[in-house]
Amino acid sequence: MFSLTVRDHMMIAHSLPHPAFGPAQGLHGATFVVELSIRRAELDEAGIVIDIGEATGMLKDALADLDYSNLDDHPELTGTLTTTEHLARFIAERIATRLQGGPYAGLDVTLREHPDAWASYSREL
Numbered sequence: 001m002f003s004l005t006v007r008d009h010m011m012i013a014h015s016l017p018h019p020a021f022g023p024a025q026g027l028h029g030a031t032f033v034v035e036l037s038i039r040r041a042e043l044d045e046a047g048i049v050i051d052i053g054e055a056t057g058m059l060k061d062a063l064a065d066l067d068y069s070n071l072d073d074h075p076e077l078t079g080t081l082t083t084t085e086h087l088a089r090f091i092a093e094r095i096a097t098r099l100q101g102g103p104y105a106g107l108d109v110t111l112r113e114h115p116d117a118w119a120s121y122s123r124e125l
């Protein structure tokens with residue numbers, strides 16, 4: 001299995017109103033580094049999984065309305081605790097809708113909350 005990975009980042013505000021969290025229950029900011037990996041069993045005739053520019057554009061599109069926003073106000077995230085894990089799945093599902101029906105086997109989205117902590121969501125296509 002081959003994979004191709006691209007990276008971007010987003011600056012967001014959000015709160016995590018659950019007793020599992022401490023100060024993060026209140027509104028605070030975070031910058032997430034977001035990585036997208038696209039998997040494919042066989043390369044195309046150009047010898048690639050997907051063009052890097054195309055993958056970078058897909059990731060940028062998926063982050064566009066999240067970047068510089070307050071996720072507490074995002075209509076598609078109402079009622080969702082916007083943990084790193086949930087955000088990884090949310091972004092992955094957005095990109096999956098664009099990749100479905102193509103030659104790809106799956107994708108993985110990883111959000112790095114800081115250099116020592118990250119969460120991922122993986123799904124098949």
Ligand SMILES: Nc1nc2c(c(=O)[nH]1)N=C([C@H](O)[C@H](O)COP(=O)(O)OP(=O)(O)OP(=O)(O)O)CN2
Pocket residue numbers: 016020021022023024025082083084085113119
């Ligand atoms: N599995 C996850 N754990 C935590 C997440 C997450 O998204 N997934 N997020 C946070 C907070 O966003 C932040 O990193 C820390 O918030 P804080 O209020 O300080 O949370 P804690 O009190 O639980 O802090 P500790 O890191 O446990 O000291 C936290 N965890």
